[in-house]
Amino acid sequence: MIDEEIYSLEVERTPAKARLDAWLHDQFPEWSRSMIRRWIEAGAIRVDDQTTKPSHSLRVGQKVIIIPPPPSTMDLTPEPMELQILFEDEALLVLNKSPGCVVHPAAGHATGTLVHGVLHHCEGTLSGIGGVARPGVVHRLDQDTSGCLVMAKTDRAHKGLAEQFAQRSIHKQYLAIACAVPKCSEGRINAPIARHPNNRKTMAIVDHGRHAVTDYRTLQSFGAHASYLSLNLHTGRTHQIRVHLKHLGHPVFGDEVYGSKATHRLSSAIGHSPPRQQLHAWKLGFTHPITGESIEHVAAPPEDFQVTLESLAESSQIAVQALRS
Template identity: 50%
Template sequence: MSATWLSDVDEELSTGEAAPEPTVVTIDETLTSERLDRYLTTRLPHISRGGIQRLMREGCILVDGKPAKPTQHPVAGQTVEVTWLAPRELEAKPEDLPLDILFEDDDLVVVNKPAGMPTHPGHGHEGGTLVNALLHHCAGSLSGIGGVVRPGIVHRLDMDTTGCLVAAKNDAMHLGLAEQFKEREVDKRYHAIVCGRLPNDEGEIDAPIARHPVNRKLMSVQHGANRNARTGWRVIERLANSTLVDATLHTGRTHQIRVHFKHIGFPLAGDALYGTKATAQLAGDTGVRAERQMLHARSLAFTHPRNDEQLSFEAAWPSDFERVLHELRNAKTNS
């Protein structure tokens, strides 16, 4: 079996090519409530917020000739110059990073991934990833199918998505788990806070997802695309101008839940790629602002490839998710 399931969700990795020419951006409006790093993700959509922050740390982003800070505000008329770093060949190295382990045996490990931790190294994230942490924790004992950049990784979560993720310690386990993902035999349930109050109690979004035709950093619903995508959902609780939902992935497309809820008009709170306007509106109406997409891989269930045991795991909400949820439960709206 070819273990290519991850290709549906991977970002491109560094290739050692020369750095591109500097990019110059002119800020067209003053935004006193917006951080510069968040703003630049909308003007430079091919690079993540983490990548922008790294460039700022390296002194590669200047505002009117002075080093930029992530927390400063965009001001109309300012000129931002971005000097790109040359890509480097990547190889994940062990790092002693904390892990919240939900289950572990000789074949696999299930973790509760925190926000801000990429699953594996990539552009702007050579270290500090889940792979680096797993290499240290497992003393290098991870499957080699993912190569030197993503050993053990059968599926991934976006950097700012939290929750359940399983990694394989050997190739046989990797192949067995990958087959279950490919055949959609893995039960993946997510909790999300979306902007707006969903009118129905449950539903299903069946809409194909592909790369955005213009902005290659984004995904979008494209009718006629050959990559079908299906997400089931039910309302857990209606909040102030928002809804807590339980979402079930029936396919595994890049950004699937984020894109699908944007498609039906209820983007995730805090989503810097697909929900900036809705998040700002929610903050204005309720005083509650999410600093990352409110998406948590709540549970994961699959069959252990070695002994056919049915395994099921659940990850507690992280503190920031709980905070936003609590504040939205108690918020008074302005609309």
């Protein structure tokens, strides 16, 4: 799923800890108080779109926006890379990200990221708001999730896109191949997501987690083995689709983190093992931050996704239906 770079939280009730830094630490226990204070002082955390102090007393109805700054010690050298560009102008570009490609530098991925390739394509010109390690990055896709991704070339475009993500006005539609078939052909998954209490590298459905909503619709079922789903995101939590489909009982095929047992059963049944989680960001719609034009782009699923669909169709002797919007 989509892992957005921006967090938008509203104070819905009088907090037990009214200080901004203490309240945020309750919301994100994996973040240290000292780090939160540094971010507040650097202006990366705002209240009602205003910079403030760590000691700020929160009130009901206030909105807290967080743009986590990246490490400041990063030397990004542009690298030539084959890019699938769906749209480009002076302000932004929309790409079809290949599976296996990391969006920006992080631990274990100092080179070879999408940012390196886009910097080379744009001759070093990208929005600087994302920081040294994440120029142009407005939102992310997991390494093994393919599909539509927008990047900003200018600071003005970055701010406009970031505001749309924060206001949840971006239209994000995904395609997934799920293990087994949901009982209801369509529905809404409304379940809060937070870090797993015992494994901080993964996410889970947690009562005190952040609000997360995903709509799904079954495009096609392959016997009882698998289903081809269309999913619309109303929020952008880390691993949201993967966690929500696991919660539904139908994890993404190929997802070794959230659906390894179901994946192995399905692979054995059809004689095909996908190389990665079968999740694709198919459609992205937004308002152009400069021109005000409504923009929508569709990214064709990659070959491995198509091969999995064909394997399922062959195993169940069903022709894959044409995709409809």
